[in-house]
Amino acid sequence: MLTKRIIACLDVNRGRVVKGVQFVDLVDAGDPAALAARHAREGADEIVLLDITATQEGRQTLLETVRRTARRFFIPFTVGGGIRSGDDAARVFEAGADKVSVNSAALADPSLIDAIGCSFGAQAVVVAIDARRDPQAVDPVRDAQVFVHGGRKPAGRRAVEWARQAEARGAGEVLLTSMDADGMRTGFDCELTAAVSEAVNIPVIASGGAGSVDHFVDVFRRGKADAALAASIFHFGVSSARALKEDLARAGVPVRLLC
Amino acid sequence: MRVTVIDYKAGNLASVLKALGHLGTETEIVDGPTSLDAAERIVLPGVGHFAATRRLDETGLTPAIRAAIARGVPFLGICVGMQWLLEGSAEAPDQPGLGCFIGRCERFPAGSEKVPHVGWNSLGIRNGSRLFAGVEPGAFVYFTHSYRAPVIKDTAAVTQYIDPFAAAVERHNVFGVQFHPEKSSETGLQVLRNFVEFSPC
Numbered sequence: 001m002l003t004k005r006i007i008a009c010l011d012v013n014r015g016r017v018v019k020g021v022q023f024v025d026l027v028d029a030g031d032p033a034a035l036a037a038r039h040a041r042e043g044a045d046e047i048v049l050l051d052i053t054a055t056q057e058g059r060q061t062l063l064e065t066v067r068r069t070a071r072r073f074f075i076p077f078t079v080g081g082g083i084r085s086g087d088d089a090a091r092v093f094e095a096g097a098d099k100v101s102v103n104s105a106a107l108a109d110p111s112l113i114d115a116i117g118c119s120f121g122a123q124a125v126v127v128a129i130d131a132r133r134d135p136q137a138v139d140p141v142r143d144a145q146v147f148v149h150g151g152r153k154p155a156g157r158r159a160v161e162w163a164r165q166a167e168a169r170g171a172g173e174v175l176l177t178s179m180d181a182d183g184m185r186t187g188f189d190c191e192l193t194a195a196v197s198e199a200v201n202i203p204v205i206a207s208g209g210a211g212s213v214d215h216f217v218d219v220f221r222r223g224k225a226d227a228a229l230a231a232s233i234f235h236f237g238v239s240s241a242r243a244l245k246e247d248l249a250r251a252g253v254p255v256r257l258l259c
Numbered sequence: 260m261r262v263t264v265i266d267y268k269a270g271n272l273a274s275v276l277k278a279l280g281h282l283g284t285e286t287e288i289v290d291g292p293t294s295l296d297a298a299e300r301i302v303l304p305g306v307g308h309f310a311a312t313r314r315l316d317e318t319g320l321t322p323a324i325r326a327a328i329a330r331g332v333p334f335l336g337i338c339v340g341m342q343w344l345l346e347g348s349a350e351a352p353d354q355p356g357l358g359c360f361i362g363r364c365e366r367f368p369a370g371s372e373k374v375p376h377v378g379w380n381s382l383g384i385r386n387g388s389r390l391f392a393g394v395e396p397g398a399f400v401y402f403t404h405s406y407r408a409p410v411i412k413d414t415a416a417v418t419q420y421i422d423p424f425a426a427a428v429e430r431h432n433v434f435g436v437q438f439h440p441e442k443s444s445e446t447g448l449q450v451l452r453n454f455v456e457f458s459p460c
Contacts, residue, residue, distance in 0.1 A: 002372075002420055003399065040444070045379055045401075074278055076401060082310050093271045098442060121270050121307035123375065124405040168263045172403070173377065201369075203377045226373065256379040256399040 001256045004220045005227035006241050007046040007205060008039035008234050012081075013053050019232045027082075029235040033069040039234060041192035047077050048051040048101065048229060054082025058090040061097045069071045070096025076124055080175075081094040086115045093120060101175055103173045104148040104180075107155050107162070110169055114170070118169040125173075126205075127166040131159035131192060141191045151220040159192070161201045168198045174200060175229065178208040185211030193223035205229050213239070213247040220253050260455060265320065265336065265382035275304045278441035278448060288293045293325035298332055300455065304441075306340030309364070309406065309436040310345045310351035314433040325357065333432045341435030342408060344428065350406050358427050360413055360435070364406040365412050367421050376420045380438075382427075386414040390427060390434050392453050398446045400426070408437065427431040427452045432459045 010017045010032050011079050017029040029035070032039045036047045046140045049069060059082060079092045080101025091102045106112045106127055117125045124162050130147045137198035146155040155162075163174050176196050178189035188209045197204040203226035210230035219225045233239050245255040262279050264272055266288050279302070289295065301324065305311070315321045328334050329456040335342050337424050343356045348364035356363075367374045384391045405422035410417055415434075418426040430433045434454060448453035 002376065002378050005378050070273075071277065074281070074442060074444050074448060094273060094275065096273050123306060123377070139441070164419055174373070201373050203373060204373065226378065 001254050003045075003256045004214070004225070004248070005045040005205075006043075006245060006248075006251035006255065007048055007227055007229040008036070008044040008133075009048045009050065009207070009229045009231040009240060010035055010230060011050050011052045012062070012065060013051075015065050017235065018052070019235060029232075032065050033072050036069045036073035036236065039241055040075050040241045042240040043245055043256070044075070045227070045235075045256060046075055047073065047185070049077070049079050050101065051079075051081030066092060066095040066097055071178060080126070080128060085112070089116045089120065089233060090243070091168060093124070094244055099124045099126050101126040101128045103130065104155075105147065106166070107157070110165065113166060113169040113171050117172070121172075122170045123172040125171050126175050127171040127173070128175040128177065129159055129162055129166075129196075130177045130179055133189070133192065139153060141195050144192050144195070145181055151182075151241070163196045163200050167202050171202060173203045173205060173239060175205045175207060181189030182207075183232075184209055186191040187215040188223055188225070188228065189209065189222035191220055193219055193225050213251070216244065216248060217251045217253055220248075260299065261287060262300045262302055262455065263295065264288050265301065265315075265324075266290045267303075267305075267311060267314040267318070269308070269314070270306035271306070271451045273303055273422050274439075274441040275302060275337065278451055279455070281305050282448065282452055282455055290318065293320035294322040295320070295327050298327055300337060301327060301332055301334045302454075303336045303340035303343065305336070305337055305341075305343070306341060306403070308350060309342060309348040310354055312339065312353075312356070313354050315343070321357065328359065328433055331437075331459050333435065333454065333457055333459055336435040337441075338437060338439060340405060341428065341437050342406060342434045344433065345408055348406050360408075360430070362409040362411050364408050371413070372421050375403060376407070377403045380418050380420060381442075383417040383419075385415050385417075388427070389427060389457055390415055390429050390436070390453050392451055394446055394449050400440070400443040400446055400450075402438045404437060412449055417424055
């Protein structure tokens, strides 16, 4: 049976894993390679590394970090942040990533999705969508808006439509982050996740809001997510991927358990 | 032990090379036919589209691979590399496979589940499989694909997604896996180790 994936996310700034609360108060959470190796050992199904600043000078640091991190485990590895061209993607793949995550650059030029997919396969392109419910809209969930620049700037598109368009362009997966839920630890936005997941035929990874085992159960059931991503709940040992997956299995969610 | 990894410009080879290196295996990358004459073991990786295997015909690798297999050189095809060992795929109907195994790859039927099939799924392992020696029944491996091979006599492992499909094939010195052993943690490394250490009689 195909299992639900638990993905450990590392937000990286200048080569170190950081965790912010609502994008401020960045706390140092450690070395990316060491943390990724620990998550893989403890049963995470994939590792995602996001360069949250992605400055020009950060690019080299990122490639070095990717290279060093990729050596430590043998599970799928996605890298995102600052990937603006096919060449950027190629360098990240060469450094050891299996998939790249593209966000604002794909919004600015959707053909980036085709370009990377054409060279490296559709499975290698994850389109990250940062979305926020639109309280003004008739249907705040279905009309949820896409945001860029760390959630500060509206992209002028609806999340559901953008996900469909990304799929049509050949994206392999959608990584959907709820800006409303992010960092709050009050649960994923299940309605938004379900709206996007039902609109596309590619896997949807839910992100933002993980705080307890029940939140994961909810996003897999009600949210129809294929995978769920969590960062901070793993880093400080609040819950290991192993403990989380054992609890999920007890709740009847199919997961890959380690022997 | 040296493993020859075939580069046919479809996707990246980094992960496969990294996993083989981790097992202490020396690797070489080839993209032309002459270099297969001295190959000890061959891996054909693959992510992407079945049509990419056309390059194997264009570069003369197809007859070279056929000859190496006939000499008894152990061969492992991964993902599209496994699909190519069959007769063909609906993904690129005009492009023939090697025809080493019977059957054609078809797309997962639309409807009940998402296509592609992405993630960790379990293996039903055939008794006596050399590729899966030491692998627990039901072990999980990582898949990402939209086309799948039918279950045949030479199927070494079966996985269920919508219907049962062939997760692996093996006969004599020829092996194929639909999943990505290089991305499948300890189970995947064990499969690669079995391939690297397998001694053809």
